Amino acid sequence: xxxxxxxxxxxxxxWKASDSPVKRAFAKSRxxxxxxxxxxxxxxxxVFAPLLSLHNPFDPSNLDLMxxxxxPWSQGMGEMFYPLGADDQGRDVYSAILYGLRMSxxxxxxxxxxxxxxxxxxxxxxxxxxxxxxxxxxxIADVQLTFPVILVAxxxxxxxxxxxxxxxxxxxAVFVIxxxxxxxxxxxxxxxxxxAVMVEKQKDYVLAAQLIGRSQTAILTxxxxxxxLAPILVIATISFAHAIVAESTLSYLGVGLPPTAPSLGTLIxxxxxxxxxxxxxxxxxxxxxxxALALSVNLVGDWLRDALNPKLQ
Amino acid sequence: MNMTTDTHNPVPDAxxxxxxxxxxxxxxxxxxxxxxxxxxxFDIFPGEILGVVGESGAGKSMTGSAVTGLIEAPGRxxxxxxxxxxxxxxxxxxxxxxxxxxxxxxxxxxxxxxxxNPVYTVGDHLVETIRTHLPVSEKEAEARALALLEExxxxxxxxxxxxxPHQFSGGMRQRVAIALALxxxxxxxxxxxxxxxxxxxxQAQIIALLRKVCKERxxxxxxxxxxxxxxxxxxxxxxxMYHGRVLETGAVRQVLDAPRDPYTQVLMAAxxxxxxxxxxxxxxxxxxxxxxxxxxxxxxxxxAAAAQARPLVEVKHLCKEYDLSNGWLARLLAREDKKILKxxxxxxxxxxxxxxxxxxxxxxxxKSTVARMIAGLTPPTSGQxxxxxxxxxxxxxxxxxxxxxxxxxxQDPYASLNPRWTxxxxxxxxxxxxxxxxxxxxxxxxxxEALRRVRMKPDDAKKxPHQFSGGQRQRIAVARALAxxxxxxxxxxxxxxxxxxxQAQxxxxxxxxxxxxxxxxxxISHNLAVIRHMCDDIGVMQRGKLVEVGESQAVLDxxxxxxxxDLMHAIPDIAHVH
Numbered sequence: 032x033x034x035x036x037x038x039x040x041x042x043x044x045x046w047k048a049s050d051s052p053v054k055r056a057f058a059k060s061r062x063x064x065x066x067x068x069x070x071x072x073x074x075x076x077x078v079f080a081p082l083l084s085l086h087n088p089f090d091p092s093n094l095d096l097m098x099x100x101x102x103p104w105s106q107g108m109g110e111m112f113y114p115l116g117a118d119d120q121g122r123d124v125y126s127a128i129l130y131g132l133r134m135s136x137x138x139x140x141x142x143x144x145x146x147x148x149x150x151x152x153x154x155x156x157x158x159x160x161x162x163x164x165x166x167x168x169x170x171i172a173d174v175q176l177t178f179p180v181i182l183v184a185x186x187x188x189x190x191x192x193x194x195x196x197x198x199x200x201x202x203x204a205v206f207v208i209x210x211x212x213x214x215x216x217x218x219x220x221x222x223x224x225x226x227a228v229m230v231e232k233q234k235d236y237v238l239a240a241q242l243i244g245r246s247q248t249a250i251l252t253x254x255x256x257x258x259x260l261a262p263i264l265v266i267a268t269i270s271f272a273h274a275i276v277a278e279s280t281l282s283y284l285g286v287g288l289p290p291t292a293p294s295l296g297t298l299i300x301x302x303x304x305x306x307x308x309x310x311x312x313x314x315x316x317x318x319x320x321x322x323a324l325a326l327s328v329n330l331v332g333d334w335l336r337d338a339l340n341p342k343l344q
Numbered sequence: 345m346n347m348t349t350d351t352h353n354p355v356p357d358a359x360x361x362x363x364x365x366x367x368x369x370x371x372x373x374x375x376x377x378x379x380x381x382x383x384x385x386f387d388i389f390p391g392e393i394l395g396v397v398g399e400s401g402a403g404k405s406m407t408g409s410a411v412t413g414l415i416e417a418p419g420r421x422x423x424x425x426x427x428x429x430x431x432x433x434x435x436x437x438x439x440x441x442x443x444x445x446x447x448x449x450x451x452x453x454x455x456x457x458x459x460x461n462p463v464y465t466v467g468d469h470l471v472e473t474i475r476t477h478l479p480v481s482e483k484e485a486e487a488r489a490l491a492l493l494e495e496x497x498x499x500x501x502x503x504x505x506x507x508x509p510h511q512f513s514g515g516m517r518q519r520v521a522i523a524l525a526l527x528x529x530x531x532x533x534x535x536x537x538x539x540x541x542x543x544x545x546x547q548a549q550i551i552a553l554l555r556k557v558c559k560e561r562x563x564x565x566x567x568x569x570x571x572x573x574x575x576x577x578x579x580x581x582x583x584x585m586y587h588g589r590v591l592e593t594g595a596v597r598q599v600l601d602a603p604r605d606p607y608t609q610v611l612m613a614a615x616x617x618x619x620x621x622x623x624x625x626x627x628x629x630x631x632x633x634x635x636x637x638x639x640x641x642x643x644x645x646x647x648a649a650a651a652q653a654r655p656l657v658e659v660k661h662l663c664k665e666y667d668l669s670n671g672w673l674a675r676l677l678a679r680e681d682k683k684i685l686k687x688x689x690x691x692x693x694x695x696x697x698x699x700x701x702x703x704x705x706x707x708x709x710x711k712s713t714v715a716r717m718i719a720g721l722t723p724p725t726s727g728q729x730x731x732x733x734x735x736x737x738x739x740x741x742x743x744x745x746x747x748x749x750x751x752x753x754x755q756d757p758y759a760s761l762n763p764r765w766t767x768x769x770x771x772x773x774x775x776x777x778x779x780x781x782x783x784x785x786x787x788x789x790x791x792x793e794a795l796r797r798v799r800m801k802p803d804d805a806k807k808x809p810h811q812f813s814g815g816q817r818q819r820i821a822v823a824r825a826l827a828x829x830x831x832x833x834x835x836x837x838x839x840x841x842x843x844x845x846x847q848a849q850x851x852x853x854x855x856x857x858x859x860x861x862x863x864x865x866x867x868i869s870h871n872l873a874v875i876r877h878m879c880d881d882i883g884v885m886q887r888g889k890l891v892e893v894g895e896s897q898a899v900l901d902x903x904x905x906x907x908x909x910d911l912m913h914a915i916p917d918i919a920h921v922h
Contacts, residue, residue: 235760238721239824243774244747257764 066330084126134294145213150220158228268332272325360387367424395579450525467505477528515546573916616877625848655694662727702879751825755837757817815846
């Protein structure tokens with residue numbers, strides 16, 4: 032019914048359905064503009080963290096224990112001014128957030144990249160080839176999905192730490208956590224891409240490509256993959272936010288990044304223990320930054336999905 | 345009283361059931377208001393069926409929605425009135441409107457599967473609808489429901505009451521939809537493309553049924569369709585719409601035989617007929633008048649040498665079986681035999697070089713399966729396809745040189761063009777893959793040439809498929825098929841998704857290209873008129889078997905097989921009178 036109604040709407044001259052609603056949406060929607068602005072700001076902050084920060088919070092020699100728990104916007108015992116206060120180690124919260132943001136974004140991007148690299152090709156092949164490979168892959172995916180993501184990540188994290196020699200554990204923590212999150216998240220991509228491929232491969236344009244003798248690889252990468260962009264982008268933005276939160280959760284649980292090189296999650300964990308003793312700033316500011324990051328990525332991701340869809344251009 | 349718009353009122357003194365007067369519908373968009381209906385006026389009298397025809401975008405469905413108050417924001421009725429037996433209904437809101445919509449106006453939609461809820465039985469649907477509108481008990485409602493099912497001629501109505509929609513075939517579901525529309529004994533029935541999703545033979549039954557119930561109950565009906573044949577067989581009067589305006593309204597025979605409006609005249613002539621072949625169809629254009637005039641058919645002299653020559657395509661005893669049975673274990677436990685579907689059963693025919701071979705049949709008759717086997721997309725179970733003497737399924741055929749000689753045009757131009765590719769990329773793909781060009785410059789040139797052939801603009805190359813209308817997309821698909829200069833093109837329902845005028849354009853284009861390049865076509869269609877217009881030889885398929893094959897004129901004018909006779913009889917044709 033809606034279909035026929037839609038078709039029957041005459042589009043007289045001067046009113047084109049093809050007029051770019053994407054640009055208009057960007058120009059119109061304050062929300063997307065603000066989100067893009069926030070995201071740009073956060074990205075700049077991660078890139079220029081060493082320049083913007085007041086000291087390097089990862090270097091213990093910079094920290095002054097006498098300044099521990101300095102309140103926001105006040106002077107410490109020494110020369111140092113703390114715009115967002117200091118934590119229990121006398122670490123400037125503002126600088127710690129900049130460096131923590133760096134860690135979080137790096138972990139998020141790398142984890143998403145890893146799960147993309149694993150999940151998308153597996154999903155493409157499973158959806159296109161079907162048969163035993165599809166069945167096997169989907170059963171593995173089903174089994175993994177029955178465990179909570181955090182649990183899988185914990186498991187991988189535990190095994191990796193057990194395998195690594197003692198001295199490398201803290202250095203390798205970042206990579207271990209990337210692998211842990213990446214491996215626990217690929218299922219989403221594989222399943223979504225598989226479903227979308229199964230829809231696309233029925234379409235006549237795939238037949239037309241087969242007819243002129245294009246190889247399976249060419250059909251998959253040149254014809255079907257570009258049509259997977261929208262679903263992949265949607266999951267990628269959501270799972271980027273997820274990965275950051277997962278890293279924070281793991282760090283919060285004490286198995287993530289060490290307190291000497293804190294991410295946003297580690298900072299939140301540290302801050303949480305002082306929340307009820309009145310030192311609220313250690314928790315509040317990293318949490319706000321995490322919220323802003325996750326939210327702006329999702330909003331911009333949604334917009335990007337539409338912008339990359341030629342049907343909406 | 346407004347009688348001026350309709351001078352062909354059959355019962356001048358009667359009070360119309362529905363009176364629509366100067367109705368305009370406007371969509372408020374960011375670029376200002378867009379008028380999709382302008383001053384639409386018509387009356388429908390008791391017991392009368394008004395056919396509303398027009399191409400897509402003409403405003404037919406919008407008129408139906410306006411009458412039932414189903415126009416969604418940002419659309420609104422900007423002017424005019426809708427009266428149901430003298431009561432203004434266009435201004436009604438909420439509950440008042442809902443009561444009218446179900447009880448006094450019944451609606452039948454195009455797709456009966458989506459208009460029925462799959463988790464309720466057919467009986468539930470009917471009983472619920474009856475009890476919503478009429479103050480009757482459960483028992484009475486059931487009795488009424490049963491009577492309704494019998495009225496719409498559903499066999500074993502009692503048993504079928506407790507069955508679910510998926511257990512009904514498409515035609516049976518549409519009968520249920522008609523029964524549902526009749527539940528509350530409406531004065532007006534609005535049927536929006538009620539037979540478009542159905543096969544020809546089923547379509548004929550539904551048309552007959554619709555006429556019967558309207559006449560028996562004295563209900564007025566508004567039948568919206570793009571199919572002129574359906575209108576000719578069903579309607580008493582017809583209203584022709586174009587771009588949101590009413591072009592003309594009149595008695596059905598008068599409009600079909602002697603249309604007054606120039607656009608309607610060409611539109612009628614653009615419909616291929618099963619009984620007559622023309623060389624070129626006229627193409628209706630905005631503002632009336634024909635761009636291409638109809639050219640009468642001139643039989644071509646038969647070239648004796650060509651007739652003796654080896655056919656370009658020989659199909660020999662082609663079989664395709666699909667195993668639909670359960671796994672061997674389940675079969676063993678249930679003591680079942682294998683369930684084999686013979687999609688193609690010993691099909692043999694030849695296609696002469698430079699001619700068009702038509703394959704006709706209803707959905708599920710196996711014509712697309714045969715086409716796919718010939719195209720090399722589905723391997724046959726047994727049998728042979730010889731293309732210029734080479735077995736299509738032998739390794740010898742699996743060469744670039746062989747693939748260059750083949751192309752295919754698909755039914756749905758929305759699905760056959762990759763939405764993420766530009767037109768240029770789409771047309772260039774076969775050229776590049778089949779190694780037909782020496783470099784990007786030559787590719788671009790050949791893309792432009794192909795676009796010119798199908799009469800598209802050079803700068804269309806940079807656009808994406810969704811920026812074009814259905815007809816333009818099909819022309820892009822034709823351009824893609826032509827770019828590699830094939831000898832043989834398989835066309836699978838190339839015009840069934842298109843409007844009459846666009847169909848005429850595409851069919852004419854196919855003809856022009858055949859004359860110019862000596863192309864050979866295999867044309868698959870359920871539309872006998874299109875087949876008649878295009879084909880030299882035809883084959884009729886029924887349930888996987890080729891039941892009749894021969895020269896097109898001979899087969900269609902004097903069908904030998906019962907199935908062909910039934911098909912010819914069932915097609916709604918504008919020459920028929922009810």
